[in-house]
Amino acid sequence: MNKNNLLAILFISVPSVADTLSIVPEIKSGLPAVMNEPVLYQAPQFDYFNLADGYLEQRAEAIAKLPMALSDIERVCIQTSYSGIDHSGIDPSSSDQSGILIYTYAEDNSGNKIxxxxxxxxxxxxxxxxxxxxESNWVYDNWLADKSMTFTPYSSSSALITDVRVIIDGELSLSQVPTEFTEQYYDFITKVGFDQSANFYHPDDISGLKDVLVSGLEHNDSSIKFIKNMAFGNTVSKEDIVLMSGLDFMNQFLSILGQASGSNTANLESFKVINVFDHNDKKYVNVEKQERLFGKRITRNEVVILKKYSSQWLLELPESLKNMLDN
Structure with missing residues (x-):
């Protein structure tokens, strides 16, 4: 099987979940960029009483969309990467700082925005x-309710911001209703990414995929070696893969989808479940997706298969992926 065929087979939708999420926010100005500290009292002055939808998003430079499956937040850190920083010869007492300004709101005891x-x-x-x-973790409730974070990263110098990540330690609650679970999956890969979606997959399928990959490496299969190098890199050995947990293995394996498509997140403008039908103790979920490719909106239908793991419906690996690794 040639490499182009392998990439075509790998470019499929795949589901998963993690306790620690790394989300790339939308940066209005794009990156890299130099951002200065916002001045709230200069025009346009920050309006503390403008509670209209979208006002805080207008003020912020960064917007992080949170997945609908996120049900609890234990900790949030915003990680900003800079270039052009040379610490050699700099006074340790230098006042250069990295900062963030979060835009949010306060509520009264009845939960109304004030x-x-x-x-x-x-x-x-x-x-x-x-x-x-x-020290301000009360804001987690706002973020959970809105499924969105609005903030501006900045530095007190002219340091160039090259990357921003929102790191969330929390819990994902996967619905036991097949239609809702499927919507959670597509929402997750759109907002968070393929390479963190392993919790959406059936553990037996993950274990089977891992066994097939390890077996292929043991038999020096060139196609399997190509896939392994794409997903795990040249320095990761068969023994390293054997020692990985199922979720770590699957998340790393799913990173290949981002490499194949050029984006770790699904490029979906919208999605909806059309219907669900049962067959042989499985759920077949028909999903209509709208995505933008080469500037054009394309509507496609995709069927995902769910099967039970204890009381939970989880994704079954697509046959095309299984067959590709079996060859």
Whole structure:
């Protein structure tokens, strides 16, 4: 089987979940960029009482969309990476700092919004600067309700921001209703990415996939070696893969989808479940997807298969993926 055929087979939708999520927010100005600290009292002045939908998103430079399956947040850190920082010969007491300004709102005891507010954090400027929202974790409830975070990363110098990540320690609650579970999966791979979606898959299928890959490496199968190198890199050995947990293995394996498509997230503008039917103790879910390819909106239908694991419906590996590894 040639490499082009392998890539075509691998470019499929795949589901999964993790306790620690790394989400890439949308940055309005794009990256890399130099961002200065927002001044709330200069025009356009920050309006603490404008509670209209979308107002906070207008003020913020970064918007992180959270997956609908996220049901609890234990900790959130925003990690900003910079280039052009040279610490050699710099006074350790240098005042250069990395900062974030979070835009959110306060509520009364009845859960009604009463005014907008902001949360700030600063740390010494490093190549990778981490801002953890430990002292204002009341904002987690807002983020869970809105499934969105609005903030602006910045530095007090002219350091160039090259990457921003939102790291969330929390819990994912997967629905036991097949239609809702399927929607959670497509939402997850659109907002978080393929390479963190392993929890959506059936553990038996993950174990079987791992066994097939390891067996192929033991038999020096060139196609399997090509897939292994794409997903895990040249330095990871067969023994390393054997020692991986099922979820770690699957998440790493799914990273190949991002390499094949050029994006770790699904490029979906919308999706909806059309119907579900039963066959041989499995659920066949027909999903209509709208995605934008080469500037055009394309509508496609895809059928995903769910099977039971204890009381939970989980994704079955597509036959095309199984057959590709069996060859």
């Amino acid at each position: 005014h907008n507010t902001t949360i700030g954090d600063r740390v010494n400027l490093e190549t990778v600067s981490k801002h953890c929202i430990d």
